[in-house]
Amino acid sequence: MSLPLLLTAGRTTVRIEEAATGLPALDEHWGPALGEPLRLGIGVNTGMARVGNMGTQRKFNYGPQGNSANLASRCRARPST
Numbered sequence: 001m002s003l004p005l006l007l008t009a010g011r012t013t014v015r016i017e018e019a020a021t022g023l024p025a026l027d028e029h030w031g032p033a034l035g036e037p038l039r040l041g042i043g044v045n046t047g048m049a050r051v052g053n054m055g056t057q058r059k060f061n062y063g064p065q066g067n068s069a070n071l072a073s074r075c076r077a078r079p080s081t
Helices: 003-034 067-077
Strands: 050-053 062-065
C-alpha cells in the first residue's frame, strides 16, 4: 500500500471515530424529535469512482457511481452483529 493511501486511510479512521464519538450527543438532541434513536452506518472503500449529477437538470441527484462506491455502500448497509 502506498504512503498517500496509508495516510488517507489513517485520516479516514480518525474521522469515523470522531463521528461515532459525537453520535450520543446528537441522539440525545434529535432522538426524541425523530421518535427513534439515531444510528450510524459507514462504509469505506478505495478505488476509482465517478461523482456527478446522475439525475436531470430538473431533478438533481448528485452522488458517486462505480464499483468502489457500490462496494462501500454495501459494506455500510450490511447489518452488524
